[in-house]
Amino acid sequence: MLDTSWDEIIEKYRPLLLLKPELILFYPDQGESSAKEQILSDSKTFFVNAVTHELFTPITAMLGLLEVAKEGEYVQETLLKIERHLKRLQRIIEQLVLLSKLEQSEYIPHYQRLSVNRLLRDVLLEYEEKMKQKNLRVDIRTNKFIRVDPEAFKIVIRNLVSNAIKYSKDGGIVEILSQKDFLIIQDHGVGIPQEDLKNITARFYRAGNARSYSGAGLGLAIVKHILRKLSISWAIHSIMGTGTKVFLKIHSDSTSATGE
Numbered sequence: 005m006l007d008t009s010w011d012e013i014i015e016k017y018r019p020l021l022l023l024k025p026e027l028i029l030f031y032p033d034q035g036e037s038s039a040k041e042q043i044l045s046d047s048k049t050f051f052v053n054a055v056t057h058e059l060f061t062p063i064t065a066m067l068g069l070l071e072v073a074k075e076g077e078y079v080q081e082t083l084l085k086i087e088r089h090l091k092r093l094q095r096i097i098e099q100l101v102l103l104s105k106l107e108q109s110e111y112i113p114h115y116q117r118l119s120v121n122r123l124l125r126d127v128l129l130e131y132e133e134k135m136k137q138k139n140l141r142v143d144i145r146t147n148k149f150i151r152v153d154p155e156a157f158k159i160v161i162r163n164l165v166s167n168a169i170k171y172s173k174d175g176g177i178v179e180i181l182s183q184k185d186f187l188i189i190q191d192h193g194v195g196i197p198q199e200d201l202k203n204i205t206a207r208f209y210r211a212g213n214a215r216s217y218s219g220a221g222l223g224l225a226i227v228k229h230i231l232r233k234l235s236i237s238w239a240i241h242s243i244m245g246t247g248t249k250v251f252l253k254i255h256s257d258s259t260s261a262t263g264e
């Protein structure tokens with residue numbers, strides 16, 4: 005059940021986090037107006053167009069590359085390019101399958117006690133290479149223990165952390181901290197344009213300033229569905245050019261000796 009007063013959050017964190025109500029998106033959404041604004045996420049036409057585009061673009065590219073390979077020139081190089089396209093297609097299809105399971109309620113959470121810190125460290129290991137390339141630092145300041153479905157929650161954290169890393173500027177810092185009941189993932193990257201914010205959890209939707217970064221725009225759609233299943237409310241606050249903060253409302257596990 006939702007027991008969050010987002011007004012309270014805005015008030016509490018306004019001085020600290022420069023929150024602006026018009027730059028924040030809440031889930032579950034409250035009231036008619038925001039539901040209307042998120043209409044794009046439910047649009048079938050948008051989804052079908054996006055799937056068509058996402059699947060056909062690499063197929064067309066691969067057919068072109070195959071022609072080159074058939075000529076017998078640059079074969080090795082061309083095969084590697086085809087492999088990259090195929091891997092991307094595979095990732096997209098895996099994500100679509102996961103989304104469709106989540107939407108059909110096939111997925112039942114299994115709750116366990118979990119160290120947030122431990123989970124974050126596991127996830128960050130997957131991004132070590134990327135962080136090195138971008139000369140990024142990730143600061144973890146949490147020792148929360150929570151009760152959650154570890155598999156599902158890991159997918160959420162992986163998506164949010166990978167976005168924070170991907171959309172950070174070189175040499176930047178990503179901060180992951182807990183404050184009261186919130187886990188906050190904060191970057192100082194490119195941010196999300198205000199006009200795109202209301203749509204960013206729609207399947208395949210990507211903001212105007214994200215197109216030069218790799219990605220299919222499925223991550224946040226998955227995050228939204230999982231968090232809904234787990235009854236975790238959350239919010240995204242972003243300022244273009246300044247950075248993005250994601251708030252997850254998670255209670256510490258009361259059986260924890262070390263919880264906050």
Ligand SMILES: Nc1ncnc2c1ncn2[C@@H]1O[C@H](COP(=O)(O)OP(=O)(O)O)[C@@H](O)[C@H]1O
Binds near residue numbers: 209210213
């Ligand atoms: N931390 C972030 N900083 C800036 N933009 C973000 C961030 N997280 C998400 N976005 C925006 O939301 C869009 C959707 O995110 P996501 O579903 O994870 O897709 P992807 O990462 O594949 O682009 C992104 O394309 C980007 O425009």
Ligand SMILES: [Mg+2]
Binds near residue numbers: 163219
């Ligand atoms: Mg992503």
